């Protein structure tokens with residue numbers, strides 16, 4: 001008899017392992033490297049984040065004269081959040097940043 | 104006039120094309136759903152197969168330029184005709200099939216082979232290497248399972264003493280189902296094994312092994328033609344299940360429970376569903392065999408079971 | 421009549437673009453022609469244009485599955501060039517991450533191998549259990565796939581003590597399922613039928629073609645960089661080098677499955693003996709001209725990094741020899757005399773990672789001729 005049969009029949013009566021994702025949210029653990037948030041007030045414009053970003057994803061926003069992150073290039077490494085002297089950049093736990101448009 | 108009308112009704116609506124394809128697609132959906140749960144995931148909704156076929160129907164009809172287009176285009180239609188005809192010859196609502204012409208088991212066996220032959224033709228004529236390999240594999244597979252399939256049927260014929268499917272069902276109505284006859288159990292097992300090969304399910308999905316030869320003979324098919332192949336395949340599943348049900352499980356029986364007349368077709372659906380679910384379980388607990396291993400398996404183990412059953416029927420009173 | 425079965429660049433069997441041209445007589449393979457280079461991304465060139473620190477993240481992206489081992493090897497090489505030693509605790513954390521990666525890579529291998537032989541239930545179940553190890557990686561590094569943990573001179577995050585119980589619980593679950601799969605792989609009749617005596621690589625061939633990693637170990641060649649040339653914390657951790665005698669696909673699977681159990685043991689030990697202290701030493705990244713080579717044991721085998729520095733903060737040349745590249749040579753001998761049905765599982769048995777293998781390289785046609793395809797030729801040929 002095939003060895004996997006008991007497992008297969010048991011699975012038939014168990015709740016599926018799959019999480020119904022868009023309806024059921026999964027909370028990422030503490031310290032998850034998600035979307036970056038910039039606190040514009042705290043930024044002292046030292047540009048350390050721009051120099052440290054390995055993906056060259058941070059540029060200076062023309063209007064506000066503050067760094068702005070191009071999420072399309074960002075690799076979510078977290079270097080910028082680590083290096084920022086005033087903790088103006090932080091990593092949130094948000095991971096739903098799929099979009100149809102480049103932002 | 105009445106006869107012509109009822110013929111058209113039979114072949115197009117019940118138990119012909121419409122009924123068979125609706126139920127066939129539903130069974131395919133159930134099969135996929137149950138498979139999903141067996142693999143500890145959710146699986147597609149039960150009506151997924153309707154959506155898939157509907158989507159394919161609405162697509163552009165493409166014939167590859169390398170294909171021999173007549174054979175390539177006609178193959179799915181002939182296959183569809185053949186399986187629908189078998190549906191008419193099967194006892195679906197009562198022991199009497201819809202088409203009461205004199206057609207016995209031999210005809211059904213032949214008709215059941217037509218989709219296979221069409222598949223090979225389609226594969227060879229598609230002009231792609233995967234189609235040819237798939238068709239070549241299916242030829243080998245046909246020669247492996249068909250022998251066992253026929254031997255198992257012969258065991259039943261020897262037991263009942265008639266070549267007529269109606270007679271087989273009638274016999275079971277009087278003397279009990281053939282599955283209860285211990286001598287025929289090996290034949291039933293052999294039959295299910297060969298059905299697994301006929302329906303190209305794991306471990307015998309060799310002719311359409313996805314990771315090896317993409318989709319075998321059907322690789323070049325797309326759009327409506329592929330949709331027809333899907334319908335053919337699903338009706339074939341239903342037909343083979345119905346055939347096994349008629350041979351071993353007593354065919355459709357009408358019951359009366361508490362004054363309600365339950366038609367034989369309900370019984371037919373339950374029995375065929377059980378058989379389809381057995382094949383579903385089988386396909387989820389094994390890996391695919393190689394073609395030479397499948398050939399060996401059929402000609403040794405499965406053939407042995409069928410012959411054993413035949414011997415028992417002939418020797419043991 | 422022989423005809424050609426093209427496998428790739430797009431084929432359901434391949435997860436990445438690469439081209440294999442099989443000459444087939446009926447079902448039997450009579451010739452094979454391997455052409456690589458479809459996934460060329462120019463990473464080595466890019467590596468020599470960025471600073472050492474930025475390169476960590478680029479190296480991590482050479483391969484998604486074995487990202488930690490790539491960045492670790494890179495960091496180790498640069499550390500050696502710069503003459504710094506990462507703290508002990510960092511070494512242990514790197515070892516934990518690399519072993520988690522090995523577990524996840526091998527489970528992934530098992531799933532895809534099962535799919536290649538048509539065993540979809542095992543595929544789904546193996547990938548279900550892989551989810552546990554992904555969760556553990558997410559817990560300590562903050563990312564499911566790319567850990568972004570390594571930096572030159574140590575690691576960027578510490579393993580917090582409150583995570584240890586969760587980790588141990590996850591490891592227990594993993595051990596349970598790994599044992600189940602080992603048992604299944606060794607006993608299921610259809611798996612045995614498909615995998616034994618298929619794609620055999622004899623011990624002599626394995627040595628001759630310089631096979632690395634699980635592929636070599638399945639042919640009874642005892643090579644494991646973790647033992648032969650201990651790096652990081654591996655000198656202090658105790659584990660066995662798994663080998664099998666047969667050299668067929670089954671043995672390759674068995675080696676991997678048993679390595680999962682071994683890796684679980686290593687992670688447990690590393691968590692228990694985790695030394696205290698800092699996780700990172702500061703480094704001055706202006707490295708005088710020098711060159712060095714570092715090797716590690718990736719899930720797929722020996723991974724080699726060579727870096728030449730030139731006194732600036734960018735390396736002059738980085739060369740990466742990925743394990744898959746080392747294993748391609750053995751492939752022809754494994755295919756010889758096989759059947760079409762064996763192609764997927766034999767190919768997958770080396771656990772190929774074409775993405776990290778992005779080189780324009782030799783074409784070894786069945787006539788025995790070997791030549792190098794130029795990029796132009798390749799482009800024309802693709803059309």
Ligand code: SF4
Pocket residue numbers: 036052053054055056057058069073074075076077078079080081
């Ligand atoms: S997370 Fe990394 S890649 Fe993204 S903006 Fe910050 S430094 Fe750049």
Ligand code: SF4
Pocket residue numbers: 042043044045046047048049050067083084085086087088089
């Ligand atoms: S490192 Fe922080 S403070 Fe400096 S520019 Fe970036 S966000 Fe502003």
